Amino acid sequence: MGGGKGLGLFRGTQGSNMRERLLTSASHPRLKGVIRELYRQGATVGDGGTADAIRHEIATGGGVSGKSHIKKGQERLKHLKRILAEEKLCPQDILIIQSLIDDLTDALQKGRP
Numbered sequence: 395m396g397g398g399k400g401l402g403l404f405r406g407t408q409g410s411n412m413r414e415r416l417l418t419s420a421s422h423p424r425l426k427g428v429i430r431e432l433y434r435q436g437a438t439v440g441d442g443g444t445a446d447a448i449r450h451e452i453a454t455g456g457g458v459s460g461k462s463h464i465k466k467g468q469e470r471l472k473h474l475k476r477i478l479a480e481e482k483l484c485p486q487d488i489l490i491i492q493s494l495i496d497d498l499t500d501a502l503q504k505g506r507p
Contacts, residue, residue, distance in 0.1 A: 412441045445501035471498045
């Protein structure tokens with residue numbers, strides 16, 4: 395897994411390490427909230443994020459831990475775009491949000507016919 399194009403600045407980071415690196419790097423509270431939702435503690439598929447869970451689901455035809463992550467990915471994608479449009483963000487937060495948007499978009503597009 396780990397097909398996310400946008401998270402190259404954290405390439406090679408797995409699971410809870412990815413979650414912690416993103417949370418440490420982000421400064422805006424709304425962004426940190428979305429990161430916590432996208433990267434749950436203890437996640438084991440790919441880099442531990444929703445985008446890799448979606449890729450796994452599409453590749454295997456089954457959910458992760460018995461759950462589909464596609465709707466969650468779509469909802470978080472909208473949430474990230476709202477934050478980007480509504481909030482005054484530092485350059486690092488903009489980079490993180492855009493990377494997360496790119497990663498989710500890539501994962502969700504792989505599931506389209």
